[in-house]
Amino acid sequence: MSTLERLNEWARRSVTLKLLVIGVMILFLLIPTSMLDGLIRDRQSLRDSAQTEVASKWGLQQTVGGPVISVPYRYQVLDAEGKTLTTSGYAHFLPDEINIEGTLNPEERYRGIFVVVLYNTRLQVTGHFGAYDAAALNIPETALQWEDAIFSIGLSDMTGVQAAIDLRFGDTTRSLGPGTITNDLFDSGASTAVTVTGAEQRTDFSFSLDLNGSSALYFRPFGKRTTVQLSGGWGNPSFDGSFLPQEREVSPAGFTATWEVLQLNRNYPQQGTGAYIGKSSRGYVDGGYVEGGYYPDGAVSENDVLGLRLLLPVDEYQKTYRSTSFAVLFIFITFLTFFFIEVLNKRKVHPVQYLLIGAAIILFYVLLLSISEHLLFASAYWLSCAAVVTLITGYSWFILRNLKLTLLVAGILVILYVFFYSLLQLQDYALLVGSLGLLLILATIMWLTRNIDWYQLNREE
Template sequence: MSSNFNTWARTSITLKLVIIGILVLVLLIPTNMVQNLIQERETTRDSAVSEVASKWGMDQTIGTPIISIPYYTVVVNANNQKETYRNYAHILPDDIKIKTKLVPSTKKRGLYEVVLYNTQVSILGSFKSEIQNLQQKTSNTLRLDQACIQLGISDLKGLKDVVQFNMDGTDTFEFNPGVPNTDIYNSGMSFPIDLTAKDAFAFSCNLNLNGSTSLHFQPYGKKTMVELTTTWANPSYQGAFLPDTSITTETGSYARWKILQLNRNYPQYGFGDFIRQSERAAANITDGQASSFGLRLILPVDQYQKITRSAKYSIMFILLTVVAFFFVEIINKKKIHPIQYLLIGFGIVLFYVLLLSISEHTNFETAYWISCAGIVLLISLYTQSMLRKIKVTLLIAAILSTLYVFFYALLQLQDFSLLMGSIGLFIILAVTMYLTRNIDWYKEDNSSTENFSAAPESLD
């Protein structure tokens, strides 16, 4: 009885398929570990990028000059005592024209490349008189003599020159760091101004600003026009608005936005954090950034993104490789032990570790083909030592090489990867069905692997 069971266990195709399926599931563990390793290395890269950016200048969001006017309210508390609170009314500019020239650069931090930039920003605009409209909306007196001009910049560390505010081409004011309130801007600069005599005027100011990775603007003008020129040839336009005009060449890019008050959800004047309240009501966004727009400077090749996509195909690659060895075993009547299947699977998993480590020192394409050559050679030599049939070894090498080329093509064709992948799998299934069409699986499962019914000839 025991002898019959041992014979069945050694020759049963069904049992072998069950064991192979279990081994494939076991290989999910190291595959998942590799994906975690990729994420860990990507996190390390992001930390290095953030460290450099924190010293140069982070992602920058530039606002527009706004007028902030304090008013005071008196409240009687529970102890019947009067408490005075200072609040602010805000006026947004009428017309805004922003021209910026962005000059990118890259710096190395260990193994990692960081995208930095310096930008020269020119801001022209004007304020209309909205004092009477504001005063009609509150019973409190607006203190025009205590007003201030605010300009929001998300990371003041990036400023490289003193910022001056020119009013009507005659008066010049210098911005001081900090803002008197966080109703509109969480970070920025400001200066006091007396608006008792004049609350409508034209203005201009210039910024020399360092930043990294992205640059965004706030459309606070009744009509906001932004022109951006850069020598970076791989911009990614982001935010609430795409540019009306964009031109990208090998030497750089140009973009122009025109945004109206009607395109956003808040008026030109209001009290407190009226912009955040309006955006919260419209889009459930509380950071006041719902209407910002701009661009992100992306690296032409992000090896971690490609490696992550490649690793997602790992289980399919393992499955196809194991299936290839299984049919080689069936057709050639040569037993392959489950441990040998497991070692072959580990070889496939090792490919992604090699790809990750080599790509950190060279480009993705070179790393891919070096890793591919190494794993194909490793598994081919192992196959030759197992089966000792050169034709089978060459067949396995050809199958593995074809799979690596196929999956590389999937990585390159992002828009057509699903179509190409489904067609490729269809062809693989069709070829497998054709090659195994004459195998009598009932005989194979109830006898030794020598019993075939018009089975394909052995690959000697």
């Protein structure tokens, strides 16, 4: 026998070399496994783009803020050098009480194969302003130009406004126009001039909003006491923001929720000047905090809101992404099964055959992703499982030519897919069940190999 023939025979029989080759193949299969994550993210991005395209024409997620009374001011001061400087801006006064009641009417629309969650909400907003505490501002009271006061509300996406906004303010009725005059408070919204003297002790207001939006609805708690009562026909809401509802009831038919937020729960006062809640850092004149009720720029987080998100019952991409985290472990256990078949039953499996089996395992996740875009995740999982188990089982028959061993491979694959599916369904106990499952797998391997004389196998090389 020539040296080359002896080398080939050693390579064919060497258990150590086979283990090294299997390890290299597992590392090689990490490349397409990592590409699965990129494929899922691409499909998610495509879905998000489709949802944004539809929502932009209907109305994006809405954030309702206000109402607020903004009063312009202007006064002169002397600097250190005796020069006269003119300071101007807006002083903002928040309501004592805001009550919001509304219903949310959601619907699902499709852009291709992707679902978009849209809604229409009709809100009734009532409340009152108390006495205007102009003395709390760090400006002369005579600088306030009450005759030019503005009533404004913030709406994050004006595309969703479906009807005129008629305001009842005190004894007068006005219609709000587009724009907020000053951008200290909101980037977009509606406003109107109101008659205010600054001496009022109480002024009631009320108005209705008919809004279209998508995915989420939020409110800013601008009152000393803000209450929101919301109901809707969506059975899977996610209550979001900085404040959870005091009362809520969720059923498959819909939800009802009630929030109540006090002034003390916020981090900004009832009156002030300059930049305000939810604004990004900008160079306002009144940007820094000083005594007297200034709203320091960026002092309040954009997350200082209450509201909810309308979640889809199943996010197939999230579950598919979670399932890919088990891909490497699945490949490892499957390869280990064939390796022990080789060792214990003297059946030889070529490295190319290992690679083809690994490719079939990876194909499972591609099938799962593509089918889950059209069917429920559970149906997609078991259809993909049936296809891949059938493929690998049939291939194993041609490799092993042994019915008992082929059925063993099929049984192990089915057990693995059932086990990993159960992990996907668990939330709180996924780590516990997963670790116990791995312990059981390791114990089984140790039991099956307890009588193998590995040194004897090496001497047979």
